[in-house]
Amino acid sequence: MNRPVAWRWFAAAAASVAAAAVGVALPVLQASAATGAATGYATQNGGTTGGAGGQTVRATTGTAIHTALCNRASSSTPIIIEVEGTINHGNTAKVSGSSCNTADGVIELKQISNVTIIGVGGGAIFDQLGIHIRESRNIIIRNVTVRNVKKSGSPTSNGGDAIGMETDVRNVWVDHATLEASGGEAEGFDGLFDMKDNTQYVTLSYSILRNSGRGGLIGSSETDTTNGFVTFHHNLYTNIDSRTPLLRGGIAHIYNNSYVSLNESGINSRAGAKAKVENNYFKDSHDVLGTFYTSAAGTWQASGNILDNVTWSSPGSETNPAGPSMPSTTTVSIPYSYQLDAASCVPSTVSQTAGANKGLLESNGSCSAQSPTASPTSSKTASPTASPTTSPTPTSSPTSSPSGTNLSIGAGSDGSSKADGTSYGNVRDGDVATYWSPSGTTGDIAIKWSTAKTISRIIIRESSGAVGAIGSWQVINNDTGAVLKSGSGAGTITFSATSMTKVVFRITSASATPRVGEFETYAS
Template identity: 70%
Template sequence: MRRAVAWRLLPVLTAGAVGVGFVALQAMPEAAAATGGVTGYATQNGGTTGGAGGAVVKATTGTAIHQALCGRASDTTPITIQVEGTITVGNTAKVSGSCNTAAGVIELKQISNVTIIGVGSGAIFDQIGIHIREAKNIIIQNVTVRNVKKSGSPTSNGGDAIGMESDVSNVWVDHNTLYASGGEDEGYDSLIDMKAGTKYVTVSYNTLRNSGRGGLIGSSDSDTGNGPVTFHHNIYENIDSRTPLLRAATAHIYNNYYLGLTKSGINPRDGGKAKVDNNYFKNSADVLGTFYTDLMGSWQVSGNIFDNVTWSAPGTENHPAGPNVTSTTTISVPYSYSLDPASCVPSVLASTAGAGKGLQVSNGSCTPTSPTAGPTTSSPRPTSASPTPSRTAGPTPTQGGGTNLSIGAGADGSSKGSGTSYGNVIDGNLSTYWSPSGTTGSISVKWSAATSISRITIREASGATGRIGSYRVLNADTGAVLASGSGAGTVSFTKTSLKKVTFEITGASGTPQIAEFETYA
């Protein structure tokens, strides 16, 4: 259960270069934020807490992010920056002062104790990369970074979605979606790169797709001072190679789903070591080995599934681990962790990996669960300008005896009231909601492929319970009525395969506020 949080409203600050503003909200001492959930090497070397316990600032432009970093009492003062909207090269200017930023890139340079987290309707870094340099104790969470280019226009961050270099330590990259629209020939480089002394990193619950290069640890065979790094519960889809390329560093790689790797996958080389546990590899080529060099790496393997994986013939600079994959080294890790069986990795990551999934995680037994602590995906919303407005975070939705299939799906509806969003009913957060523009209307959950469901749960927002009167549950594909009744709660019906299900409110005592529209098989 999330703790109640009290917030103090501070003056509005203006991000000078582009004339946009953000509101700073300072966490009261009794409600210091907990990061929770970080597992892996980022828990070592003192741990990774980001901006926990510091001020909370909302930003809607890149300049506002820089202004928040530069407006701290010092470059080590903890801060959480809640990002909403679309960040672009055009709205990201250099901010002068005691900080060290640059135009056209989100620059986290020579700083520490920072969390950047997407909130509300989402945070999209469009063609602009996040550059972490000479920094420590950084969390990047729940954002989408897309189409960052190193050539063409605009260019940003050397073409890396997230890049870390030059004495970086204790970074947690979690629940993000990173993608490009091609490879190096199309102007893109990598999705996550670590080099020049990047250490103690965890990369978890991210979706990385449609790129020539997934990422590397070590930029050259002489760049040997990086790692260790943990990669767990990530989806790598439609990527040519480097998932990751691992030079002279140690990586623990577990419970990831690799789909459509066209050239090579996990590539330890130049003394690099990979502990590869309970991953699922599907429809891919050369998913593990030392490739493109005669400087060998090594691996320890257990519990992996190789589903339609092809292997090339060994050669002077080509050393695939398969088709008979066996361990060539032994690696121990200094932290505890829970392994999901590889067989359920594709299904559990469909509900948990990437931005906009409610920060759900796996419990080690193939069941997505909501986080018990840590940054939430909703913004604190003071309701007045009184000195000490307060907000109590709503409880985390329960899973209702199964996987909530709405997480990761889409949503639409008949109308939406001011300040509400269709997507609020599928974000796993009871503190956000959808309302129709009147007392009646409909809200739908939809999938790209037919999905079988037999039960829905409608959860009303706190303070608005009991407003929903009569309703119908519709198969939106055919218009068939699956169920009807009155009031919110759980509705069961004959299992039906459909792409879209609609909850239609036909009568209400006031404007309904639906926090979550959960669906179950």
């Protein structure tokens, strides 16, 4: 629902051309400066280390990036790809190999893991060429510019998204990037930073998003609600019509961002989403927080934000602005540690640190810029879904007799894609003969309640025909994204008593297609 506003981008484009004409010098990032560690939700679910510990290669074309991926020993062999120069359609071709799945006209990170792409030297520019992450895990993208990616007109790439993630993506950190367009949908552009179809544990930090109709979304429709656990911090959004971001379901933590000229709407929490919005600075903008263009409401917890010349719409059937006082409508618990800059200094701090070619400078938490902290040095070779603190341990027999009330009876259930002929509701019907199976060998099944329940024990019972199929798993508090327990095999699983409205059983490996007959939940 973005209105054509092509004139807004003319001045910005002209300013960019003028800067180039006078030879504006940009800071140079050398390979030795590529330090820093992931922050936010990207630190959860086993963490995000990219290609740390792997081989480092240099690429000056898109084809060379694809070749580096395809030359690895396997699709999970860690690799750091240093990129310098302009990457475009003319130098980006499909490369084949057993460790990659690439395509022409897009940087394709598909069905792979443990990869870092970082701009070095004079900088890396992806010109009219998007970065597509699909069915992949543990990916880091830093110090790059992605500009003018189109979904219509010529040339097209990545559905018009600068960076797009979809289909079972986990643990992505995008840092010190500049993502920009030259208009909205009418001019052929789509989103700058999109996540859909079960994308989780993502952080966007110290980046610039500008001159676009759409900043980005989490969830492609009101029913695509398996995405979430996304952190946005120390980013600059400027001259954006809407979606900073659009959040459908899931949880987003949005702090210390600078917003300038949000023309139609800003943070749009919809379809049951929860957004924690703290210590941001909003300037010269309209409807910066709320539920817009739908009656499917979302919620937010807002604190410490500064509103500088912000205007608001009147409430309506599909318009629920949070302003002008932005009272909170929910509470959101964050499972990781972080430092908040005062909102008053956010514009200055972000201007010093955000975007590509800024030397990867970060905030020191006290309104000043500093060099990045050290990167992790160990190679991440295990599955990115492994718990960072708990090793998988066998569980007890799934046929053990429970005590107490099974809180799953009468509750709701959902999950990731299911196999034909199976149902989410089968895991809470008291009949182990009926079951849910994922569409593949891995996936999520969840029990949910309208009000929070305190849970400390679950029992996973496999249906006949697939006993012993479940391999490794995680139990996740969907309200916060925290991993409560990891292990292997079906049976009884205990953990510290936790209050939550939804608990997820995530199967991360299996010897055959699992059949979860019952997912029982207990207070003790």
